[in-house]
Every structure is written in C-alpha cells, then in structure tokens.
Amino acid sequence: xxxxxxxxxxxxxxxxxxxxxxxxxxxxxxxxxxxxxxxxxxxxxxxxxxxxxxx
Amino acid sequence: xxxxxxxxxxxxxxxxxxxxxxxxxxxxxxxxxxxxxxxxxxxxxxxxxxxxxxxxxxxxxxxxxxxxxxxxxxxxxxxxxxxxxxxxxxxxxxxxxxxxxxxxxxxxxxxxxxxxxxxxxxxxxxxxxxxxxxxxxxxxxxxxxxxxxxxxxxxxxxxxxxxxxxxxxxxxxxxxxxxxxxxxxxxxxxxxxxxxxxxxxxxxxxxxxxxxxxxxxxxxxxxxxxxxxxxxxxxxxxxxxxxxxxxxxxxxxxxxxxxxxxxxxxxxxxxxxxxxxxxxxxxxxxxxxxxxxxxxxxxxxxxxxxxxxxxxxxxxxxxxxxxxxxxxxxxxxxxxxxxxxxxxxxxxxxxxxxxxxxxxxxxxxxxxxxxxxxxxxxxxxxxxxxxxxxxxxxxxxxxxxxxxxxxxxxxxxxxxxxxxxxxxxxxxxxxxxxxxxxxxxxxxxxxxxxxxxxxxxxxxxxxxxxxxxx
Numbered sequence: 001x002x003x004x005x006x007x008x009x010x011x012x013x014x015x016x017x018x019x020x021x022x023x024x025x026x027x028x029x030x031x032x033x034x035x036x037x038x039x040x041x042x043x044x045x046x047x048x049x050x051x052x053x054x055x
Numbered sequence: 056x057x058x059x060x061x062x063x064x065x066x067x068x069x070x071x072x073x074x075x076x077x078x079x080x081x082x083x084x085x086x087x088x089x090x091x092x093x094x095x096x097x098x099x100x101x102x103x104x105x106x107x108x109x110x111x112x113x114x115x116x117x118x119x120x121x122x123x124x125x126x127x128x129x130x131x132x133x134x135x136x137x138x139x140x141x142x143x144x145x146x147x148x149x150x151x152x153x154x155x156x157x158x159x160x161x162x163x164x165x166x167x168x169x170x171x172x173x174x175x176x177x178x179x180x181x182x183x184x185x186x187x188x189x190x191x192x193x194x195x196x197x198x199x200x201x202x203x204x205x206x207x208x209x210x211x212x213x214x215x216x217x218x219x220x221x222x223x224x225x226x227x228x229x230x231x232x233x234x235x236x237x238x239x240x241x242x243x244x245x246x247x248x249x250x251x252x253x254x255x256x257x258x259x260x261x262x263x264x265x266x267x268x269x270x271x272x273x274x275x276x277x278x279x280x281x282x283x284x285x286x287x288x289x290x291x292x293x294x295x296x297x298x299x300x301x302x303x304x305x306x307x308x309x310x311x312x313x314x315x316x317x318x319x320x321x322x323x324x325x326x327x328x329x330x331x332x333x334x335x336x337x338x339x340x341x342x343x344x345x346x347x348x349x350x351x352x353x354x355x356x357x358x359x360x361x362x363x364x365x366x367x368x369x370x371x372x373x374x375x376x377x378x379x380x381x382x383x384x385x386x387x388x389x390x391x392x393x394x395x396x397x398x399x400x401x402x403x404x405x406x407x408x409x410x411x412x413x414x415x416x417x418x419x420x421x422x423x424x425x426x427x428x429x430x431x432x433x434x435x436x437x438x439x440x441x442x443x444x445x446x447x448x449x450x451x452x453x454x455x456x457x458x459x460x461x462x463x464x465x466x467x468x469x470x471x472x473x474x475x476x477x478x479x480x481x482x483x484x485x486x487x488x489x490x491x492x493x494x495x496x497x498x499x500x501x502x503x504x505x506x507x508x509x510x511x512x513x514x515x516x517x518x519x520x521x522x523x524x525x
Contacts, residue, residue, distance in 0.1 A: 004190035011197035015204040022211055022403055029392060029399070033072075038390040040071040043138045043289075043380060043516040 074139060075396040077215045078291040083284045083301025085222035086369065088308050089362035090166075090280030092228050093173055095309075095316040096336050096356040098276030098422065104330025105273065105482075106266025108321040109259040111329070113267050114274030115313050117471065122278035124468035125433055126306040127458035128440045130299035133285040134455025135447075136517060137294035139398075140377025141285030141370075142432065142439075147381070148517050149443050152509065154435065156383050156501045157494055159374045161432040162286075166371035167405055168425035169280060171412040173364035174202045175421065177357055180334070184353070199413045206365045207406045210372065213395045214290050217369055224362040229312060231355030235340060235348055236315040239323070247343060248322035258326060271471075271478035275426050277313040280363070281305055282432070286370040295455025333418075368402065368409075375401040381514045383505065423483050427490045430475050437469035446522035 030038070103111040129142070138144035143162060147155035178195035185193040209217050239247040260266055284302045291297040316336060320329055323339045332338050340352035376398035379388025392399040412421060441462055449457055458464060479487050 002190050004185040004188070004193050007185075008193060008197045011201035015197070015200045018204050018208045019406075022208060025211075026399065026403065029394070033393055035387075035390075037072060038393070039380075039386050041073045041380060041389060041391045042071075043140075043144065043377070043514075 072391045072393050073396070074289050074391060074398070075214065076290055076292050078218060078287055078297070080291075080297040080301040080304070081222055082215075082218040083287055083291060083297050084305045084308070085218050085225050085362075086287055086366050087281045087284040087302055087305035088229070089221040089225040090169070090283045090366035090370070091278055091305075091309055091363070092225055092312060093176065093356075093359040093363040094276035094279055095232060095312050096228070096352075096359045097176060097333050099273060099313070099316070100320065100329050100332065100335040101276075102270030102273035102330075103321075103326045105262070105269035107259055107261045108254050108317075108326040108329060110262075110267040110270040111274070111321065111326075112317055114270040115277055115317055118271060118274035118277055118475075119310055119313065121433065121468060121471040121475070122281055122309070123306060124464040124471075125282050125436060126302050127464055128436055128468065129282050129285055130302050130456045131454060131458045132440065132443055133288055133298050133302075134295045135452060137288040137291075137298070138377070138516070139286065139289035139373045141288060141374070142282065142436065143374055143377050144288075145285075145439060145443075146435065148515060148519070149439055149446065150435075152383070152506065152514065153498060153502060156378070156505075157498060158432060158435055159378050159383070160494065160497060161428040161435075162374040163371050163405070165280070165425050165428035165432065166283065166367040166374070167409055168412065168421045168428070170203070170364045170367035170371065170409050171416060172418055172421045172425060173360040173367065174199045174409070174413050175418050176333075177202045177360040177364070179418075180353070180357055180360070196414065200410060202361065202364060203368075203406060203409055203413065206361070206368050207402060209365065210368045210402050211392070211395065211397060211399050214287075214369065214397060217365060218287075221362050221365050224358045224365070228355045228359040228362060229308065231351045231358075232312050232315050232336065234351055235336065235343075236319055238345065238348055239319060239343060241318065244322070248319070250318075250322040253321060253323070253325055261326070268474060269478050269481050271475045272426065272482050275429065275475065276422075278306075278309050279426060279429055280366070280370075281309060282436075283366060283370040286373040289373075295453075299456035368405070371405055372398050372402040375405060382509045383501070420486075423479075423486050424490065427479060427483075427487060430472055430479065431490075431494070433468060434472040434476070437465045437472065440465045446524070447519060448523060451523070452519050 099111065102114050132145045133141060136145045136148055140159065143155050143159040146158040178199035181198045182193050182195040209220060241248065244250055284298060284305060288294050288298060320335045320339050323342045324335065329335055334356055337352045337356055340348040376389055378384040379386055388401050388404065390400045444461055
C-alpha cells in the first residue's frame with residue numbers, strides 16, 4: 001500500500017471520527033439544555049449580553 | 056477565556072444563549088479575503104479564454120470597480136444593521152421580508168457552492184500531486200470529504216479559532232503571490248517576464264470587445280465573496296468600526312493581489328494556455344523552473360482553497376441561522392451552542408448538502424451557481440442602498456461609515472451587474488434561467504405558505520426612527 005493510499009484511508013477515518021464527535025456533542029447538548037434556551041438568541045439583544053462577557 | 060467559548064451566564068435577559076462578540080478587524084479581513092483569495096489562484100484566468108489576456112486585465116479593473124462599490128455600500132449599511140445574516144438583515148429592514156428571504160438564499164447558495172468548489176479544487180490538487188508522484192487509483196473524494204468535515208468541525212467549535220486559522224492561512228496564501236511577484240524580477244521585463252511577447256497587437260483582443268464583456272463572468276472570481284465580511288456583524292466587538300475597516304482593507308488587498316497575479320501570469324503564459332488551465336499561478340511557477348516557487352504556489356493554492364471553504368461555512372451557516380431565528384425557516388435552525396456559541400445546527404445541517412454537491416457536481420457547475428447567486432445579490436445591493444438613503448437620509452441615524460458620491464456607486468454597481476448577468480447569459484444561459492425560476496418558485500412558497508409562521512413585529516429589531524415619508 002502506497003503512502004497516498006494510506007493518506008486516502010486516513011482521510012476517511014478522520015472525517016468519520018469528526019462527524020461522529022459532532023453528532024455526539026450535538027445530542028449531548030440538546031439533552032442538557034431546553035429547546036427554548038438553545039433558541040433564545042434574538043437579533044438586537046446581543047449588545048447587553050456582550051457587555052457582560054469577560055474575555 | 057481566550058478560546059472563544061464561554062459558560063452560560065445569566066444576563067439581564069435571563070439565561071439566553073447568543074453568539075459571542077470576540078472578533079476584531081483582522082478577523083473581518085481574514086473572513087473576506089480568505090473567501091476570495093482562491094479566485095486569484097484559479098478561476099479569473101478563464102476570462103482570458105473568453106477575450107484574451109488584455110480582456111482579463113480590463114475585467115480586473117471593471118469588476119474591481121463593481122466590488123469597490125459593493126464594499127463601500129455594504130460597509131455603510133452594515134455599520135448600521137449589525138446583525139448575523141449580513142445583507143439578509145439589511146434587506147429585511149430596508150426592503151421587506153420577501154426580498155430578505157431571497158437575499159438569504161442567494162447568500163446560502165453562493166457560499167455553499169463556493170465551499171463545494173474549494174473542496175473539489177483542494178481534492179483535485181492533492182490527487183494530481185499523488186498521480187504525478189506515481190500513485191495509481193487515488194480518488195479525490197476522501198480529500199474533499201476531509202476538507203469539508205475538518206472545517207465544519209472547526210466552525211462548530213468556535214468562531215474565534217476558526218477565523219484565527221483563516222487569518223494565518225490567508226496571510227500565507229497572499230504571501231505566496233507576493234513572493235512569486237518579486238521572484239520574477241517585475242522591474243526588468245524581458246529577463247523572466249515576457250509580457251511584450253505574450254500580448255501583441257494581433258492577439259490582445261482575439262474576439263474583440265464582446266470578448267471583454269464575456270470575460271466579466273470570470274472576472275467575478277477576482278473578488279467573489281468580499282461582501283461575506285458582514286456575516287460577522289454580530290460577532291465583532293465593534294461592528295461600526297471593524298466591519299468597514301476590515302472590508303475596505305480586504306478590498307485593497309484583493310486589488311493588489313489581482314494586479315500582481317495578472318501581471319505575473321500574463322507575462323509568463325500565452326493567453327491560449329492561461330484561459331484553460333485550472334492553476335494559473337502554479338503553472339506560472341512551473342514556467343520559472345524554480346522548485347521553491349513550485350512548492351510555494353502549490354501550497355498557496357491549497358491554502359487559499361481551504362481558507363475560502365472555511366469562510367464560506369462560517370457565512371452560509373450564519374445566513375441559515377438568521378432565517379431560522381426570524382421563523383422564515385423552522386426555529387430549530389436558530390439554536391446556538393451554549394459552550395461554543397456557534398449556530399451549530401445550521402453549521403452541521405449544511406455539511407451533507409455541501410458533500411452531496413461535491414460528489415455530484417463538477418467544478419464549473421458549482422462555481423457558476425455561486426457566481427449567479429452572487430451577482431443577483433449585488434444587483435439587489437444597488438437598489439437597497441438607494442432605498443436606505445431615501446428612507447433614512449444621512450444624519451437621521453448613526454452610521455459607522457458613509458460612502459462618498461452617492462448615488463454614483465449604486466448606479467455604477469447596477470450597470471456593471473447588468474453587464475455581468477448578460478455575460479453569464481452568453482456562457483450559461485440555461486443555468487441562469489433555471490436559477491431565476493428556482494428563486495421565483497421559492498418566493499411563491501415563502502409568500503403563500505411560510506410567511507404565516509413569521510412573527511411579523513418581532514423580525515424588525517433595529518431601533519431606528521420611522522423612515523422618511525412613512
């Protein structure tokens with residue numbers, strides 16, 4: 001097996017792992033927070049929130 | 056808290072989850088230039104096929120003028136309407152919901168199709184190198200998938216890291232253009248560069264002036280996507296300052312990059328080859344015979360494609376997210392990740408769509424749909440700014456930037472857009488008609504079905520005075 005075949009298989013493997021991680025995190029997040037909270041972002045309200053954000 | 060994430064903290068609005076304001080002007084520059092710069096490495100050169108190398112130079116200037124108008128107009132409006140969704144939010148407040156819905160679709164299509172084109176380009180380049188190095192049976196699909204999935208993952212994890220990466224990648228790609236320009240001794244024509252031999256009176260405009268008009272379609276590649284800076288409006292610390300500054304600095308960078316690219320490529324490659332190659336800068340590096348330049352321009356091309364796809368994922372997801380937030384689409388899409396503060400459902404939702412197009416569409420089809428959506432969008436902007444100035448004249452609301460010579464830029468933009476649409480019609484008439492028909496059908500769906508779910512009063516959020524005449 002050439003190095004390029006190896007890269008090709010590694011690309012598939014990394015992609016699948018990352019997709020699985022995102023799906024896992026997505027499900028975990030959706031279970032941990034209510035739908036109302038997750039979709040609570042409103043256009044125009046961000047100013048007050050960002051003022052309180054500490055970096 | 057330097058990684059762009061924050062714990063969910065109570066605010067005066069309660070436990071709300073919003074996008075984070077963590078970006079600065081450099082990120083805005085990285086977003087805009089990052090999306091566009093791939094166009095210098097591939098795409099613009101097809102205008103030489105339509106009208107010769109001189110036509111490619113003319114459309115560089117004329118389409119540069121079009122995009123300078125876009126950048127100026129966009130900077131003024133978005134410094135006032137600082138919301139995710141960019142031009143969608145502008146259209147909603149200035150024109151109305153149906154226009155806004157269409158603009159958001161233009162944005163999502165333009166960015167998703169450009170992302171697909173970028174991934175195909177990166178995959179093809181890597182496959183080509185594999186084949187040149189003796190590998191047999193290597194397919195581009197795994198590299199396309201890797202490119203899209205890794206960038207989606209990066210976008211999922213936070214906007215600050217995403218655009219920090221884009222800044223570095225874009226700067227390296229831009230640097231490769233500067234390096235090849237100075238490496239070929241541009242100050243002494245005839246030593247390496249042979250512009251006089253490549254462009255002669257007999258081949259300067261091989262198809263006459265209609266070739267220049269036809270070249271407009273591909274001249275768009277020089278700058279396509281710079282308006283994407285406005286999608287970051289809700290995530291920059293100081294939108295009124297950062298967005299105009301980042302957008303205008305980005306436009307200047309692109310004008311310089313485009314001029315350097317044309318000069319090097321037109322001086323090294325005959326127009327017949329320049330007009331058909333997929334990698335003009337890489338081919339120019341091959342002509343010089345320098346292994347270092349070949350290496351540099353190969354990676355410059357790959358990095359520019361990666362930066363562009365990265366920015367497109369960022370922008371497409373924000374436009375989709377905004378549609379969900381206003382109930383133009385199911386509100387399910389408007390979820391923000393409580394830890395990473397990204398529109399994670401919109402980001403992941405668009406991934407399989409991009410992958411599907413990457414597998415079934417070829418590069419030409421994907422980029423044509425992107426360009427079509429982009430030009431329809433720019434045509435809207437010329438009308439939008441006139442309505443904006445009429446309804447809220449200068450002095451009536453606070454603007455972070457006021458563009459000069461109004462309404463000349465709006466008029467110029469409209470005329471140049473009409474010429475570009477005509478050029479697209481010459482080359483891709485059936486796709487243009489199909490795309491317009493698609494937008495008409497979805498507009499009917501929105502007007503007669505979807506709009507009943509929209510909370511009409513809630514969608515207008517800017518604390519502006521009543522428009523003049525109302």
